[in-house]
Amino acid sequence: MLEHGGxxxxxxxxxxxxxxLDLSTGINPWGYQVPALAADAWHRLPExxxxxxxxxxxxxxxxxxxxxxxxxxxxxxxxxxRPPARVTVAAPSYAEHAHHWGKHGHSLREVxxxxxxxxxxxxxxxxxxxxxxxxxxxxxxxxxxxxxxxxGRRGGWLVVDEAFGDTLxxxxxxxxxxxxxxxxxxxxxxFFGLAGLRLGFVGAHPALLGDxxxxxxxxxxxxxxxxxxxxxxxxxxxxxxxxxxxxxxxxRLRLQLAAYRIDAGGxxxxxxxxxxxxxxxxxxxxxxxxxxxxxxxxxxxxxxGLPADEExxxxxxxxxxxxxxx
Numbered sequence: 001m002l003e004h005g006g007x008x009x010x011x012x013x014x015x016x017x018x019x020x021l022d023l024s025t026g027i028n029p030w031g032y033q034v035p036a037l038a039a040d041a042w043h044r045l046p047e048x049x050x051x052x053x054x055x056x057x058x059x060x061x062x063x064x065x066x067x068x069x070x071x072x073x074x075x076x077x078x079x080x081x082r083p084p085a086r087v088t089v090a091a092p093s094y095a096e097h098a099h100h101w102g103k104h105g106h107s108l109r110e111v112x113x114x115x116x117x118x119x120x121x122x123x124x125x126x127x128x129x130x131x132x133x134x135x136x137x138x139x140x141x142x143x144x145x146x147x148x149x150x151x152g153r154r155g156g157w158l159v160v161d162e163a164f165g166d167t168l169x170x171x172x173x174x175x176x177x178x179x180x181x182x183x184x185x186x187x188x189x190x191f192f193g194l195a196g197l198r199l200g201f202v203g204a205h206p207a208l209l210g211d212x213x214x215x216x217x218x219x220x221x222x223x224x225x226x227x228x229x230x231x232x233x234x235x236x237x238x239x240x241x242x243x244x245x246x247x248x249x250x251x252r253l254r255l256q257l258a259a260y261r262i263d264a265g266g267x268x269x270x271x272x273x274x275x276x277x278x279x280x281x282x283x284x285x286x287x288x289x290x291x292x293x294x295x296x297x298x299x300x301x302x303x304x305g306l307p308a309d310e311e312x313x314x315x316x317x318x319x320x321x322x323x324x325x326x
Contacts, residue, residue: 005293005303006195015286021312022305024293026133026164026270028246029308031193032232037224046223055233060186062174062203066213067221067229071163071185071200072096077215078159078183079104081208085124085156090116092299093129094161101127113137120147124154129161131168134295134303136266141173145182148173152181159183163200166191167246167268177203190269191242192232199225243268249306256317257304260324264304272303281323288319 005024012018048067056065068074075096079087084105089098091110102108111119113132116139120126126147131138148158162184165172177184184203189195199221202212213220232238250268257264257271264271272295275281281302282294293303307313 005291005305008291011286011291015289017289019289021290021307021315023307023316024291024303024305025195026267026293026303026305027190027195028193028242028269029306030242030245032228032235032238034194034228035231037227041224041227044223046219046221046226048221049226049230052226052230052233055230056186056201059233060174060201060203061171062184062201063178064206064209065174065177065186065201065203066209067226068200068202068212068216069220069222069225070189070198071161071187071202072198073216073220074185074200074202074212075161076100077212078157079106080215081211082106082125082157086122087125087127088116088119088123089127090129090132092132092134092295092297093127094133094163095297097127097129097159097161101125117143117147120150123151124156125159126151126157127159127161129163130172131164131267133161133164134266134270134272134293134299134301136164136270136272138168141170144173145176148176148179148182150181152179155180157181157183159185161185163187164190164267164269167243167250174203178205180205183208188229188232191246192229194228194232197225197228198222199229246306252313253304253306256313256320260320266303270303270305272299272301274299274301278302284323284326285319288315288322290316290319 008020079101087101087106087108089110090113151158162172174184186201188199246268253271264273266272278300285292295301
């Protein structure tokens with residue numbers, strides 16, 4: 001399996017401490033408060049809840065969505081729904097996309113995020129994270145829709161992973177996901193801080209959603225996950241307040257890093273920069289009990305999520321102070 005953030009067991013084993021400040025994932029540190037569940041939530045088989053789909057369609061602005069056990073389930077399944085194809089994945093990006101397209105007989109290439117436009121004409125499938133993980137770079141919806149239209153006319157797909165899209169202005173491209181050629185992935189885990197729920201949604205042409213549902217099989221999403229997500233998706237007051245809170249925290253992190261001459265980019269949930277000595281920086285923070293995300297392949301750099309409270313902020317500042325003195 002590929003390495004990801006949130007792997008605190010590995011951190012404990014390597015550094016021998018338990019007091020970790022985990023900034024490695026980019027998940028909202030102030031997650032949605034889980035409501036009380038019905039008495040039979042754990043007893044009943046998890047039949048699909050139409051109310052959840054309606055709430056998700058309203059929240060994401062999509063005509064039709066398929067709930068899945070986290071977008072990871074869709075990332076693993078989509079390559080199995082096409083015959084061998086020419087697949088282009090933006091790099092750097094969430095590594096699971098290239099990993100799974102490369103496992104199922106497809107011809108895979110990875111191109112820089114800025115070069116995606118030139119790859120459309122020679123690709124059957126193009127995969128892009130928008131905003132990108134880990135860099136935070138974003139492509140305008142109009143450009144994505146133009147690419148999807150070009151690919152769709154010859155039976156291709158543009159797969160747009162909008163897992164971190166909740167804090168971007170505007171609704172993204174989910175509203176257009178019923179058109180052939182566009183597949184959109186949305187996650188409940190990041191903005192709502194419910195990564196352990198393992199729930200996401202796929203927007204696509206109804207025929208493709210049918211094929212995906214058939215492949216994933218029955219009871220793909222647990223009943224408690226559906227109930228909790230329904231409450232979160234319908235809580236508009238919480239969403240509005242949280243967007244403002246995350247915007248302020250993201251700006252604070254950006255300015256804090258800039259004070260140490262770190263030119264970071266990202267989203268309201270995380271920041272990334274091309275660190276000249278990423279391994280040394282990662283080890284330095286780990287020595288202070290701060291777990292960040294280390295990138296050593298296509299994007300040599302560091303990604304930091306948001307500290308949850310003032311004590312955590314000051315802990316990060318102290319570690320950055322010492323790093324700047326080295």
